[in-house]
Amino acid sequence: MDATDIKILTLLQEDASISIAELAQKVNLSQTPCWKRIQRLEASGIIQKRVALVDPEKVGLGLTVFVSIETNDHSGSWLESFAEFVSEMPEVMEFYRMAGDVDYMLRVVVSDMAAYDGFYKRLIETIPLKNVTSRFAMQRVKATTVLALKASK
Amino acid sequence: MDATDIKILTLLQEDASISIAELAQKVNLSQTPCWKRIQRLEASGIIQKRVALVDPEKVGLGLTVFVSIETNDHSGSWLESFAEFVSEMPEVMEFYRMAGDVDYMLRVVVSDMAAYDGFYKRLIETIPLKNVTSRFAMQRVKATTVLALKASK
DNA sequence: CTTGAAAAGAGCGGCCA
DNA sequence: TGGCCGCTCTTTTCAAG
Numbered sequence: 001m002d003a004t005d006i007k008i009l010t011l012l013q014e015d016a017s018i019s020i021a022e023l024a025q026k027v028n029l030s031q032t033p034c035w036k037r038i039q040r041l042e043a044s045g046i047i048q049k050r051v052a053l054v055d056p057e058k059v060g061l062g063l064t065v066f067v068s069i070e071t072n073d074h075s076g077s078w079l080e081s082f083a084e085f086v087s088e089m090p091e092v093m094e095f096y097r098m099a100g101d102v103d104y105m106l107r108v109v110v111s112d113m114a115a116y117d118g119f120y121k122r123l124i125e126t127i128p129l130k131n132v133t134s135r136f137a138m139q140r141v142k143a144t145t146v147l148a149l150k151a152s153k
Numbered sequence: 154m155d156a157t158d159i160k161i162l163t164l165l166q167e168d169a170s171i172s173i174a175e176l177a178q179k180v181n182l183s184q185t186p187c188w189k190r191i192q193r194l195e196a197s198g199i200i201q202k203r204v205a206l207v208d209p210e211k212v213g214l215g216l217t218v219f220v221s222i223e224t225n226d227h228s229g230s231w232l233e234s235f236a237e238f239v240s241e242m243p244e245v246m247e248f249y250r251m252a253g254d255v256d257y258m259l260r261v262v263v264s265d266m267a268a269y270d271g272f273y274k275r276l277i278e279t280i281p282l283k284n285v286t287s288r289f290a291m292q293r294v295k296a297t298t299v300l301a302l303k304a305s306k
Numbered sequence: 307c308t309t310g311a312a313a314a315g316a317g318c319g320g321c322c323a
Numbered sequence: 324t325g326g327c328c329g330c331t332c333t334t335t336t337c338a339a340g
Contacts, residue, residue, distance in 0.1 A: 093300075107247075
């Protein structure tokens, strides 16, 4: 992955609706090799997919909550079913297994407190958890899907 | 925004490379009205933009860190410059002002511990902060940009 | 990698119901 | 609104330098 690939990725991460002609021009290539690079990046999975980003506020999903979870039971099969259950909750945008004091970390997006309460009840009713801490966002200062890329390999 | 718009948004959130013809078929419309709905959704800002999602692991950005920040100084101008400084750090993917014990919450993506250490030093050297807690992710179980939409208005 | 070009396909817009 | 039917532009492939 050379500097040109990084340029292409950076531009496509910011706007994937750009035409190949314009993209090629911005990275100082003609269409054909530019197109081939994109194909390669897609085939290798570096570009996972192209998606439309929806404004959460405009569709009534204005409440973001970070949820820290501590668990008791740590058996392998329990963890697996826990992971699957949480993954399937549509309000969960991100779900990480953590190192340290917190076992899991979620970012949850809902319409309002009432909706979060519903989510919370579903979460704790279905699964026995040692501790669940909810932290509520007042303001989204920055949210991006653009990774800062550096040359490698 | 009716049920058809929601279908369109859901499909485009999952895959924006789909053609209008195929999309129209999936929502039981012909191309023109389907296309017009997409235009309307884009003009109104409900669809913010179309982007390419890059696999962080494949570009050597395998370390995700959640950073909780408590601040001392709460003067308006200080907060503004803090927000701007943090927003401009490319490692910061998400940045929220919070309610409660934690003042700010970041999700930071870097290549490894050394890179995180560099980020951390830049953060605390530049700005006086009361408390900064870093929590490290071991495993990304789920990460999506797809909002779960419900009918409204 | 470049240019050029051509076939296939998709986006876009008018017009009618 | 939604649907039919073109026109236009892009994407995609190919050949040759």
